[in-house]
Amino acid sequence: MKFDNVMATGGEWLRGEGPHHQIVISSRVRLARNLKQRAFPGWAKKAERTAILELIKPRVEELPEMQDSFSELLQDLSALEKQVLVERHLISREHAAKSVGSAVIMNRRQTLSIMVNEEDHLRMQSIRSGLQLKSAFKLVDKVDSTLEAKLDFAYDSRLGYLTACPTNVGTGMRASAMLHLPGLVLSEMINQVIQAVNKIGLAVRGLYGEGTEAMGNLFQISNQTTLGEKEEEIVVRLSKVIETIIEKEHDARQMLIQKKSNTLWDQIGRAYGVLTFAHAMTSKEALNLLSIIKLGVDLGAFPEDRRLPIDELFIDTQPAHLQKSSQQKLNAEERDHLRAQIIRERLRVFPKPDITKVAKESENGSSPEPQTNE
């Protein structure tokens, strides 16, 4: 499979299906594995890294899950192509910085992606749409079981799977979900939620993982520890916490409709206005405004069939996707113009926000008080 096919097919998880897909964008589970007695990628010399790569890559490519896969050495990918893969969460930012001695192999549906010689010899990741941590774990666990029959993984009976960073030792597993939480942000309850989640040993991060800013009201929640707890237990615990956060997000949205409806409609109206008429827009501004429109779709202010075009814009307006689709390298100013242009074109057929639909829904719904807005 060629890179252009990867670009054209747009991974399964981007389609916005799966349980709780309005709030949970995606679920990911990754396992870290290393070969016994071989230097970890960060410490290995180029020759050893290449030798390890040559040992692992064919074993990964012959997996039944990797039929018709996209398999590429990192040095053969352009900076832009690497960035596209980062924007789709198929490789990490760390991996994008790698060159000789590293590779990425992913399946056609883009639900399984395996990085060779990232921080560990193997980083296997399964990504699904909506809240599907269990099935994501199942897939990656199966792949791991197939590979361990052919590769000698570093494993210690007391410490479990041995990883380059001691924070991953044990299960080597990081399970995470990307949540869209505009209700909790607008109602200023998000910090409380983040603190509560941190207290129970889970991590909250921004859009692109460690050290990144929360943009577009998107948050990643994942397990912090990997030693002393079974994989299945971690997945169940995380899923339960996420279900609670989904409930809190729904509550926050109801509260906004009932008590702060003016602010809410103002936000949606402004987002619509700016996105429809702006001629220059940074990716951060675009994400933040698109997030509000997405909330508008969730609440019924826009018709349901407008959901997909908005979800697509979240990815298509990212810097690398923008440049890849326009077939040229653009500076920041040119990108901001092109981004605004694409958004304007897609929103041309978008109806104005209709808040009367929301009011009706909340009367029919669980809300005990009738809407008394204006």
Next chain:
Amino acid sequence: MLCDVCKCNDATVFLTQILEGKMQKVNLCDACSKEKGVQDPTGFALADLLLGIGAAEEIEKGAPSQKCPVCGFTQADFKKTGRLGCSVCYVTFSEGLGSLLKAMHKGTEHVGKLPQRAHREIELGDRMKALTSDLEKAVKEENYETAASLRDQIKRLEHEKAI
């Protein structure tokens, strides 16, 4: 006093945490404390922070001037990168790593997935133990016929283990 992380700005944030009766102190400048999320006291992970600063000292305590026999990795390298050199480093630096892992994780022992290979090794080990004790018993009881058959079984098992 300089910041422990960037080592160039004056430290303005002083953190003290008691872990297993041992006091650990970390001094940070304003910028680094923000970056590490320290200013939101519940939001930052001490594990991440310790990894960068405290970890190397922990290891130094356990194994002074030690070098991994397989990959040649040293404490100084760990201090620089926060990563280990190879799987054997976990044995080489095990003393110092112990308390670090304890502070970082929920438990100190892996309870999750076992590779098939490990399953098989454990199984073979158990069978070997049983056969050896049976053999000792048979020899003691001067039951040489049984002993001979047990000895053959052990030989076969050893061969299997070597594969």
